[in-house]
Amino acid sequence: MSDRDLVELVRDVDVRCRLHGDFVLRSGAVTHEYFDKYLFEADSVLLRRIVDRMVALVPPGTDMLGGLELGGVPMVTILSNLTGIPALFVRKEAKTYGTLRLAEGADPVGRNVLLIEDVITTGGAVLNAATALREQGATVTSVVCAIDRSGPWAGPTHHKRHHRSLSDDEGTARLSGDGHLAVRLSVAMRKSPLVARRKSPLVAK
Numbered sequence: 001m002s003d004r005d006l007v008e009l010v011r012d013v014d015v016r017c018r019l020h021g022d023f024v025l026r027s028g029a030v031t032h033e034y035f036d037k038y039l040f041e042a043d044s045v046l047l048r049r050i051v052d053r054m055v056a057l058v059p060p061g062t063d064m065l066g067g068l069e070l071g072g073v074p075m076v077t078i079l080s081n082l083t084g085i086p087a088l089f090v091r092k093e094a095k096t097y098g099t100l101r102l103a104e105g106a107d108p109v110g111r112n113v114l115l116i117e118d119v120i121t122t123g124g125a126v127l128n129a130a131t132a133l134r135e136q137g138a139t140v141t142s143v144v145c146a147i148d149r150s151g152p153w154a155g156p157t158h159h160k161r162h163h164r165s166l167s168d169d170e171g172t173a174r175l176s177g178d179g180h181l182a183v184r185l186s187v188a189m190r191k192s193p194l195v196a197r198r199k200s201p202l203v204a205k
Contacts, residue, residue: 038071050146059114065085076088088106115130
């Protein structure tokens, strides 16, 4: 995908998902602008364009693709179909009935699992999933996310050396608090202004 194609994709996602009106946030604050990620996830054409870009970000040696509940599930289903790598559906919490599973699909024990997430804001859900899967015996070192909304782009002067665990062209960083979890960005977006950069780092705070 060329830089121009990426800019067009980011703009299309923004147009589709950015709503205007009066919205009450979880904190209780009122905002006049709201980004509804489920609008791009429910748009089959737009979702396919995003996932197509994820294919090249799958590291060699990946055994399973772990889609995080809820937004990562539709993406991992398409990505599994495109790559032939089995999908794993990762819950926020293990079931309290039936199989009592945290992750639905094949057994992740001893497998290299690549996490798939739609939007990373704080990185908490990704870190929790990585920790839980590791406790079950899986190897989890990377996550591919569609959109980074963790904060303003820090710029290359803040792109520290240890962020370069993957090539810059893939847009990489490490989530703070977990030095063994690299992040590959499919689409880079910021709250305001909208930025599309293939080399932008993700720094979860």
